[in-house]
Amino acid sequence: MKHAFLLLAALLAVPAAAQQKDEQAVVQAVESLRTAMIKGEKAPLEAIAAPELSYGHSGGLVEDKATFVENLTNGNSVFKRIDLSDQSVKLVGTDVAIVRHQLVAETANKGQAGTVKLAILLVWKKINRQWLLIARQAVKVP
Numbered sequence: 001m002k003h004a005f006l007l008l009a010a011l012l013a014v015p016a017a018a019q020q021k022d023e024q025a026v027v028q029a030v031e032s033l034r035t036a037m038i039k040g041e042k043a044p045l046e047a048i049a050a051p052e053l054s055y056g057h058s059g060g061l062v063e064d065k066a067t068f069v070e071n072l073t074n075g076n077s078v079f080k081r082i083d084l085s086d087q088s089v090k091l092v093g094t095d096v097a098i099v100r101h102q103l104v105a106e107t108a109n110k111g112q113a114g115t116v117k118l119a120i121l122l123v124w125k126k127i128n129r130q131w132l133l134i135a136r137q138a139v140k141v142p
Contacts, residue, residue: 029131050132
């Protein structure tokens with residue numbers, strides 16, 4: 001009986017450890033996205049986004065992957081600084097993660113300085129062992 005209990009405890013610990021590892025990987029993916037958006041370099045942006053990306057802005061504009069990457073590399077959407085806070089990560093199964101956080105940023109879109117404060121929803125999907133951004137929606141915060 002004691003061995004059965006230990007075996008059960010060990011089997012339950014494996015999924016918890018895997019879940020924690022996935023949560024940490026998602027947090028790292030969010031950080032990679034944040035830095036890629038600030039740098040505005042094509043290769044890192046393309047690498048972090050799934051082909052099916054749906055990227056929603058707080059003003060209602062929705063971009064696909066190509067437009068998302070293009071606008072961050074051509075000066076249309078420029079982030080000088082991005083600060084994230086109040087982040088939560090929720091795994092759904094083994095290959096989907098929902099991330100929510102607050103984003104405060106200094107921008108220079110088309111050369112115009114500005115600031116934004118947004119509530120962000122990110123949906124990540126694990127594809128070939130890598131967490132890729134599949135959807136993003138922003139809402140303005142007063």
